[in-house]
Amino acid sequence: MIKTTVSTAERSLQKTGRRTIDLEQFKVELASQGVPREHFALVCPVCKTVQSRQDFVTLKVSRTLEEAQKYWDYSCIGRFFPGVGCDWTLGGLFQLHTLEIDPGEGEKPFPCFEPATAEEAQKHMENNL
Numbered sequence: 001m002i003k004t005t006v007s008t009a010e011r012s013l014q015k016t017g018r019r020t021i022d023l024e025q026f027k028v029e030l031a032s033q034g035v036p037r038e039h040f041a042l043v044c045p046v047c048k049t050v051q052s053r054q055d056f057v058t059l060k061v062s063r064t065l066e067e068a069q070k071y072w073d074y075s076c077i078g079r080f081f082p083g084v085g086c087d088w089t090l091g092g093l094f095q096l097h098t099l100e101i102d103p104g105e106g107e108k109p110f111p112c113f114e115p116a117t118a119e120e121a122q123k124h125m126e127n128n129l
């Protein structure tokens with residue numbers, strides 16, 4: 001069968017090497033990891049380190065999970081805890097991210113680390129308990 005329609009996500013991927021999803025889709029992808037919320041895992045696009053909000057608390061980078069939320073989807077944990085990961089942040093000059101979240105309501109999409117696979121997230125949680 002010949003595919004005649006291209007989804008919006010596929011179109012954005014073809015144009016920029018990136019995909020754009022909405023917040024609902026982002027939540028669905030995290031929930032599909034099958035781990036508790038604090039262990040939802042994202043991947044640094046540069047060093048491929050898998051990180052969860054719990055990591056930021058465990059390594060005392062953040063005092064609370066809420067505080068970890070500010071960095072978790074945007075900056076590699078190595079930026080705050082040398083020796084783990086790297087110092088990448090999506091706020092820099094070079095744009096290497098592959099995922100953007102469209103918040104809707106006419107707001108500009110923002111860059112975000114990609115969710116880990118369910119296997120990566122579960123392994124990461126087990127290794128860090």
Ligand SMILES: [Zn+2]
Pocket residue numbers: 044045046047048049076077078085086087088
């Ligand atoms: Zn990194």
